[in-house]
Amino acid sequence: xxxxxxxxxxxxxxxxxxxxxxxxxxxxxxxxxxxxxxxxxxxxxxxxxxxxxxxxxxxxxxxxxxxxxxxxxxxxxxxxxxxxxxxxxxxxxxxxxxxxxxxxxxxxxxxxxxxxxxxxxxxxxxxxxxxxxxxxxxxxxxxxxxxxxxxxxxxxxxxxxxxxxxxxxxxxxxxxxxxxxxxxxxxxxxxxxxxxxxxxxxxxxxxxxxxxxxxxxxxxxxxxxxxxxxxxxxxxxxxxxxxxxxxxxxxxxxxxxxxxxxxxxxxxxxxxxxxxxxxxxxxxxxxxxxxxxxxxxxxxxxxxxxxxxxxxxxxxxxxxxxxxxxxxxxxxxxxxxxxxxxxxxxxxxxxxxxxxxx
Amino acid sequence: xxxxxxxxxxxxxxxxxxxxxxxxxxxxxxxxxxxxxxxxxxxxxxxxxxxxxxxxxxxxxxxxxxxxxxxxxxxxxxxxxxxxxxxxxxxxxxxxxxxxxxxxxxxxxxxxxxxxxxxxxxxxxxxxxxxxxxxxxxxxxxxxxxxxxxxxxxxxxxxxxxxxxxxxxxxxxxxxxxxxxxxxxxxxxxxxxxxxxxxxxxxxxxxxxxxxxxxxxxxxxxxxxxxxxxxxxxxxxxxxxxxxxxxxxxxxxxxxxxxxxxxxxxxxxxxxxxxxxxxxxxxxxxxxxxxxxxxxxxxxxxxxxxxxxxxxxxxxxxxxxxxxxxxxxxxxxxxxxxxxxxxxxxxxxxxxxxxxxx
Ligand SMILES: CC(C)[C@H](C(=O)O)[C@@H](O)C(=O)O
Ligand SMILES: CC(C)[C@H](C(=O)O)[C@@H](O)C(=O)O
Numbered sequence: 001x002x003x004x005x006x007x008x009x010x011x012x013x014x015x016x017x018x019x020x021x022x023x024x025x026x027x028x029x030x031x032x033x034x035x036x037x038x039x040x041x042x043x044x045x046x047x048x049x050x051x052x053x054x055x056x057x058x059x060x061x062x063x064x065x066x067x068x069x070x071x072x073x074x075x076x077x078x079x080x081x082x083x084x085x086x087x088x089x090x091x092x093x094x095x096x097x098x099x100x101x102x103x104x105x106x107x108x109x110x111x112x113x114x115x116x117x118x119x120x121x122x123x124x125x126x127x128x129x130x131x132x133x134x135x136x137x138x139x140x141x142x143x144x145x146x147x148x149x150x151x152x153x154x155x156x157x158x159x160x161x162x163x164x165x166x167x168x169x170x171x172x173x174x175x176x177x178x179x180x181x182x183x184x185x186x187x188x189x190x191x192x193x194x195x196x197x198x199x200x201x202x203x204x205x206x207x208x209x210x211x212x213x214x215x216x217x218x219x220x221x222x223x224x225x226x227x228x229x230x231x232x233x234x235x236x237x238x239x240x241x242x243x244x245x246x247x248x249x250x251x252x253x254x255x256x257x258x259x260x261x262x263x264x265x266x267x268x269x270x271x272x273x274x275x276x277x278x279x280x281x282x283x284x285x286x287x288x289x290x291x292x293x294x295x296x297x298x299x300x301x302x303x304x305x306x307x308x309x310x311x312x313x314x315x316x317x318x319x320x321x322x323x324x325x326x327x328x329x330x331x332x333x334x335x336x337x338x339x340x341x342x343x344x345x346x347x348x349x350x351x352x353x354x355x356x357x358x
Numbered sequence: 359x360x361x362x363x364x365x366x367x368x369x370x371x372x373x374x375x376x377x378x379x380x381x382x383x384x385x386x387x388x389x390x391x392x393x394x395x396x397x398x399x400x401x402x403x404x405x406x407x408x409x410x411x412x413x414x415x416x417x418x419x420x421x422x423x424x425x426x427x428x429x430x431x432x433x434x435x436x437x438x439x440x441x442x443x444x445x446x447x448x449x450x451x452x453x454x455x456x457x458x459x460x461x462x463x464x465x466x467x468x469x470x471x472x473x474x475x476x477x478x479x480x481x482x483x484x485x486x487x488x489x490x491x492x493x494x495x496x497x498x499x500x501x502x503x504x505x506x507x508x509x510x511x512x513x514x515x516x517x518x519x520x521x522x523x524x525x526x527x528x529x530x531x532x533x534x535x536x537x538x539x540x541x542x543x544x545x546x547x548x549x550x551x552x553x554x555x556x557x558x559x560x561x562x563x564x565x566x567x568x569x570x571x572x573x574x575x576x577x578x579x580x581x582x583x584x585x586x587x588x589x590x591x592x593x594x595x596x597x598x599x600x601x602x603x604x605x606x607x608x609x610x611x612x613x614x615x616x617x618x619x620x621x622x623x624x625x626x627x628x629x630x631x632x633x634x635x636x637x638x639x640x641x642x643x644x645x646x647x648x649x650x651x652x653x654x655x656x657x658x659x660x661x662x663x664x665x666x667x668x669x670x671x672x673x674x675x676x677x678x679x680x681x682x683x684x685x686x687x688x689x690x691x692x693x694x695x696x697x698x699x700x701x702x703x704x705x706x707x708x709x710x711x712x713x714x715x716x
Pocket of ligand 2: 649
């Protein structure tokens with residue numbers, strides 16, 4: 001779908017560096033964007049995350065959310081405080097900031113491409129890699145499933161505690177993401193779509209996913225459809241990832257299998273993602289798949305490549321496909337020259353990729 | 359805990375071959391059990407599964423369940439019909455037979471050991487394998503979580519459909535499995551327990567799991583405890599599986615990560631499991647982790663090793679640790695002589711392992 005603005009207008013970016021390694025990797029992505037973008041970038045920085053919460057008690061004030069809505073896209077680093085910090089309730093930042101943005105801005109397509117780039121360090125054996133080229137994309141539903149925050153607990157902290165989590169799945173929500181996945185599959189050479197779910201156990205949620213995939217399929221007659229249970233999908237992701245083209249799946253299964261997909265295709269340091277609102281009723285948000293990694297924060301140890309590739313997805317979403325492709329080419333060249341066992345500082349990686357583009 | 363019968367009494371086994379490759383792999387496990395068991399085995403065969411359902415409409419009649427209760431242990435092959443069979447509603451056999459047995463017989467410890475045996479074919483690179491010996495066990499909760507069947511749907515089949523699945527987590531249910539996992543960790547050389555969950559998103563369920571692990575830990579002061587989000591756990595399972603010792607996790611996360619664990623440690627053909635009722639108020643059930651694989655059923659192509667190793671877990675549970683160890687030794691010897699690219703028939707594998715024991 002076309003961008004909402006003429007391609008020459010400046011792009012207004014909301015930048016949320018976030019927690020842990022977020023600020024470091026975002027700096028490098030901005031460095032690359034400055035060089036790669038064919039249009040002027042107007043960035044507004046939003047300091048949201050653990051530090052702000054611990055200082056002010058604020059997670060995402062409504063006024064800030066409203067301001068963010070006024071942008072063309074969002075670049076986000078990572079969200080999540082130090083695990084076990086007694087002042088940070090578990091999930092508060094994830095739910096109150098990251099997921100809140102995904103839900104409020106209706107990011108129903110959480111797009112996570114996985115490729116094995118030449119030179120990438122994968123944990124897979126030569127025999128597995130010899131099975132074929134690995135190049136697939138996971139379309140993870142982003143606004144429903146077990147992520148809706150629809151749960152609760154009774155008698156908390158007692159031996160009689162009971163806690164529930166409700167996965168909510170609507171035909172409305174499933175159909176829109178399934179259609180998006182089908183149309184992506186149709187635009188790819190192999191035109192294959194795999195639904196991943198657990199229909200043999202989660203029979204109600206599974207039924208709506210299966211039914212809708214079956215109903216939408218005739219509209220995309222050239223797309224081949226298959227199905228895998230999520231447990232079986234992890235087997236194929238680790239033993240034969242070349243078999244996948246487009247995977248469509250629910251929010252939680254997508255979370256799990258995209259980390260695995262990242263691991264097997266060269267590591268979480270390379271995995272990009274877009275939280276996309278295909279209807280463009282609100283800005284889409286681009287972020288690496290990895291988390292905030294507080295243990296290595298501020299040490300220039302994080303690999304900014306995933307964030308740089310997420311910035312490429314951002315440019316693509318804004319209609320600058322050539323600039324996005326140029327970033328990917330620069331990353332590819334950089335990857336092929338990486339020396340195993342000789343890690344570079346975060347800024348060195350950003351500089352190296354940016355200098356290939358200028 | 360001691361077996362409920364003197365070790366010399368015959369063991370009454372309920373045998374459920376099930377669907378697909380189930381009957382083939384169960385035959386081989388029985389062959390091995392006959393040779394390995396120090397006590398007489400009295401087996402009763404229950405024909406349950408797709409065939410019976412399609413012929414009679416019965417899944418698991420109450421009278422059959424009652425009979426099964428009267429046994430010392432259950433050996434099960436696999437359950438699940440041909441995917442997409444219009445006469446088999448999705449999940450009917452899984453929910454009505456396999457999960458029904460796990461829930462009714464209170465199999466709250468779903469035990470799934472993972473080892474890389476010498477000669478095993480793993481999809482992992484030499485570099486990953488060089489990181490250390492891989493020998494861990496997943497203690498998957500078996501009677502709660504998203505598996506409770508507590509969900510439903512409204513306006514089914516219409517564009518306004520909404521379907522829910524409720525994950526139920528009780529302090530009672532979590533504490534008993536967490537204690538079991540701690541005591542297993544304490545009996546192992548490395549004494550390490552990893553809780554796997556998604557506490558940053560599933561905050562209610564996550565809170566009860568985290569709290570109880572924290573509360574039980576002081577009773578096992580020599581056990582080291584850590585925590586991983588389920589998505590991160592898939593990364594480590596594929597890049598550094600040697601780091602794990604005992605993992606404790608919920609029913610659905612356990613389902614997903616044990617298939618991955620099986621894949622990375624030599625394939626689903628080797629992965630054994632026990633559905634254990636540690637309180638011995640009902641018989642425990644032993645089965646391979648793999649499914650019914652209808653596509654290769656009846657062709658003598660299935661590897662019975664996982665079922666044979668499950669039979670070893672069964673003997674161990676009945677108090678015959680030496681016989682269980684002997685089966686594992688025979689399997690190890692057989693594995694080390696397997697010729698890649700020269701598959702044997704299901705019965706040949708069973709014969710080879712049985713003959714090492716006699
Ligand atoms: C941080 C967390 C809430 C998030 C998620 O679970 O979606 C992350 O794991 C991801 O995949 O983007
Ligand atoms: C067949 C299915 C219901 C079962 C499960 O999900 O538990 C299987 O995948 C397993 O892991 O034993």
